[in-house]
Amino acid sequence: MERIAIKMLVGDRAKYLSLVFGLAFAVLLIAQQGSIFLGLMLRSTGFLQNIAQPDLWISDPHIRYIADVRPLNDHDLYRVRSIPGIAWAVPFFAARTMVDLPDGTYKSVQLIGIDRSTLIGQPPDMTEGRLEDLRLVDAVLVEESARPKLGHVKVGDILKLNDKRAKIVGFCRAKLGFESNAIIYTTYDNAVRFTPTGRKRMTFILAKAKPGEDPQLIAAAVNRLPDLGAFTLEEIRWRTVQFILIETGIGINFGITVLLGFIVGLVVSAATFYQFTLENLRHFAVLKAIGARTSMLVKMILLQALVVGLIGYGIGVGLAGAFSLIGRKPGAELAVFFPWQLMVVSLVAMILTVSVGSLLSLRRVITLEPAVVFK
Amino acid sequence: MNPASPAQSATVSSAPAGVPAVRLVGVTKAFGSGRSAVHALRGVDMVVPGGQLLMLVGPSGCGKTTLISIISGVLNADGGVAEVFGVDWSTLNGGRKTVRRGELIGFVFQQFNLIHTLTALENVSVPLLVRGVDRHEANDRAAQALKDVGLGERMNVPPSSLSGGMQQRVAIARALVGQPRLLVCDEPTANLDGQTGQMVMELIHTAARSNDPTGQPRVVIVVTHDSRIFHYADRIEEMEDGRLKSRPSQVILDEAKHIPHYDKPSPDSGEES
Ligand SMILES: Nc1ncnc2c1ncn2[C@@H]1O[C@H](COP(=O)(O)OP(=O)(O)O)[C@@H](O)[C@H]1O
Ligand SMILES: [Mg+2]
Numbered sequence: 185m186e187r188i189a190i191k192m193l194v195g196d197r198a199k200y201l202s203l204v205f206g207l208a209f210a211v212l213l214i215a216q217q218g219s220i221f222l223g224l225m226l227r228s229t230g231f232l233q234n235i236a237q238p239d240l241w242i243s244d245p246h247i248r249y250i251a252d253v254r255p256l257n258d259h260d261l262y263r264v265r266s267i268p269g270i271a272w273a274v275p276f277f278a279a280r281t282m283v284d285l286p287d288g289t290y291k292s293v294q295l296i297g298i299d300r301s302t303l304i305g306q307p308p309d310m311t312e313g314r315l316e317d318l319r320l321v322d323a324v325l326v327e328e329s330a331r332p333k334l335g336h337v338k339v340g341d342i343l344k345l346n347d348k349r350a351k352i353v354g355f356c357r358a359k360l361g362f363e364s365n366a367i368i369y370t371t372y373d374n375a376v377r378f379t380p381t382g383r384k385r386m387t388f389i390l391a392k393a394k395p396g397e398d399p400q401l402i403a404a405a406v407n408r409l410p411d412l413g414a415f416t417l418e419e420i421r422w423r424t425v426q427f428i429l430i431e432t433g434i435g436i437n438f439g440i441t442v443l444l445g446f447i448v449g450l451v452v453s454a455a456t457f458y459q460f461t462l463e464n465l466r467h468f469a470v471l472k473a474i475g476a477r478t479s480m481l482v483k484m485i486l487l488q489a490l491v492v493g494l495i496g497y498g499i500g501v502g503l504a505g506a507f508s509l510i511g512r513k514p515g516a517e518l519a520v521f522f523p524w525q526l527m528v529v530s531l532v533a534m535i536l537t538v539s540v541g542s543l544l545s546l547r548r549v550i551t552l553e554p555a556v557v558f559k
Numbered sequence: 560m561n562p563a564s565p566a567q568s569a570t571v572s573s574a575p576a577g578v579p580a581v582r583l584v585g586v587t588k589a590f591g592s593g594r595s596a597v598h599a600l601r602g603v604d605m606v607v608p609g610g611q612l613l614m615l616v617g618p619s620g621c622g623k624t625t626l627i628s629i630i631s632g633v634l635n636a637d638g639g640v641a642e643v644f645g646v647d648w649s650t651l652n653g654g655r656k657t658v659r660r661g662e663l664i665g666f667v668f669q670q671f672n673l674i675h676t677l678t679a680l681e682n683v684s685v686p687l688l689v690r691g692v693d694r695h696e697a698n699d700r701a702a703q704a705l706k707d708v709g710l711g712e713r714m715n716v717p718p719s720s721l722s723g724g725m726q727q728r729v730a731i732a733r734a735l736v737g738q739p740r741l742l743v744c745d746e747p748t749a750n751l752d753g754q755t756g757q758m759v760m761e762l763i764h765t766a767a768r769s770n771d772p773t774g775q776p777r778v779v780i781v782v783t784h785d786s787r788i789f790h791y792a793d794r795i796e797e798m799e800d801g802r803l804k805s806r807p808s809q810v811i812l813d814e815a816k817h818i819p820h821y822d823k824p825s826p827d828s829g830e831e832s
Contacts, residue, residue, distance in 0.1 A: 558745050
């Protein structure tokens with residue numbers, strides 16, 4: 185009867201295709217909106233995306249968001265370095281600043297300052313020039329997507345940051361954030377010099393545990409120091425995402441949109457499948473009349489749901505994946521993040537949906553009076 | 560009247576030894592409740608012995624379909640007893656009823672009720688697949704059943720590409736492939752032209768003349784208000800307003816002969832086969 189069930193499903197090409205594409209569209213909606221939402225959330229974590237070396241991100245313990253920090257000072261850095269088990273602890277600077285362009289306009293950029301000797305916090309990829317040249321006097325690296333925004337500058341060009349001279353020694357590629365649609369890298373000392381700050385100017389202290397040392401124990405030691413808190417990458421990332429989700433309203437509003445897409449997708453798929461069974465109800469009644477037990481009809485419907493659900497899912501997730509590939513293209517402004525978890529979520533959603541759709545259908549089939557065959 | 564089975568000779572024939580194929584006692588059925596209730600059956604008593612081709616006739620809405628629905632176990636009676644081959648339907652639960660239907664009863668419907676996304680052969684194999692017969696055997700037997708109704712050449716086409724008469728023959732093959740002991744047909748010729756209807760009735764009549772797997776002659780109940788096919792009956796029961804009218808079959812038949820469209824069956828009646 186499995187063959188019969190499948191033939192009932194695919195036999196009517198037009199109906200079958202509209203069913204499959206209905207489901208595929210629903211999955212596309214779920215996966216695509218989901219991936220954009222996740223992409224935006226990921227983008228909100230800004231420079232966290234680019235830095236993997238440290239075990240611990242140390243800042244004020246009350247930090248809620250990476251762009252909303254109470255800066256630390258040199259003394260804090262020495263306190264952290266004196267904790268046993270710390271392999272290294274380096275300063276990290278991130279702040280918005282102005283670049284004056286030759287044509288008299290200006291551009292707001294995110295200035296990232298990294299430790300001069302270790303270069304920890306460096307951009308993930310160099311596209312032109314050498315990273316080491318960052319140690320030269322007044323040297324800066326420009327992130328590729330800022331190049332056009334700064335008037336197609338080249339290596340050797342001079343930028344003015346708050347009236348201070350900065351020389352471009354290379355170009356790099358890094359992931360952008362909300363705060364950083366144009367990024368300039370320099371050393372920590374340069375960054376401090378380029379921006380008017382007070383005594384406190386360190387955005388983060390990046391620290392690493394010695395091999396064999398438990399970063400959690402070191403974090404606990406940092407947390408015992410007054411006004412210092414240590415976070416793993418995951419913790420600081422989650423704090424930032426939570427802030428965006430809850431405090432800014434972006435998350436909530438867009439989240440509701442995504443959720444609506446999700447629900448619409450699910451309802452459409454469930455209804456589509458339910459409708460399909462309704463159209464076949466008479467056939468099921470005939471099968472019931474000629475001796476097909478309810479359990480057999482249930483199996484047939486579940487099989488149909490599974491087949492059409494998986495095919496619809498495959499097409500939908502394929503299309504959504506194609507979208508995310510476009511978004512992943514370097515320099516694309518689209519924020520798309522399509523992790524395997526999203527595939528699993530949309531698969532589970534799809535299976536749930538067709539199950540609900542088929543449960544509704546089943547209710548009709550189970551309570552079906554076979555007498556309707558004579559109608 | 561078909562020469563092989565004059566109605567008068569079989570009328571209310573004495574039941575053969577053993578249980579009758581169908582025994583109805585005081586069967587009632589109403590749809591809806593209260594003042595708007597429709598009393599489709601108001602107490603039907605009937606005994607059908609084995610080997611009869613019984614026709615249930617009467618005007619539209621008199622309860623014919625309701626009655627064969629109850630006889631064939633697809634509808635529950637409100638009151639009375641409906642027994643088929645000695646078993647009262649009301650003593651079986653849903654699943655047992657379904658299985659018993661599959662084993663004992665073949666169905667032919669006015670609108671054929673074929674699954675249009677399956678081929679003729681697949682449609683005919685369904686009753687066997689439902690019973691767990693393996694696919695190859697089911698296909699072989701379905702093919703034979705289609706040959707028996709003269710459709711050996713059109714097995715692998717969808718029903719929609721067949722004429723109405725052919726579709727009904729496919730439906731008859733489907734009804735007979737499982738060797739049912741009771742064949743119920745609801746207005747099998749109503750959607751067909753006169754000649755095609757005669758041909759379909761010939762097949763149903765042949766089924767009534769062949770034995771079921773227990774060696775007993777098969778029982779066939781045909782609901783119709785098509786007087787052109789009355790002559791195929793061994794016995795005719797007339798219904799009116801939810802009750803059987805006890806008039807002898809021959810009287811009903813004689814009356815039908817005076818209806819202008821009454822066709823004498825010709826031996827080669829029917830459509831292309
Ligand atoms: N499912 C139903 N719901 C309500 N009324 C019904 C239903 N089935 C049949 N009836 C009514 O019962 C009466 C008998 O119907 P039916 O047995 O179909 O008559 P026939 O087959 O002789 O034309 C009619 O009045 C019909 O409208
Ligand atoms: Mg009827």
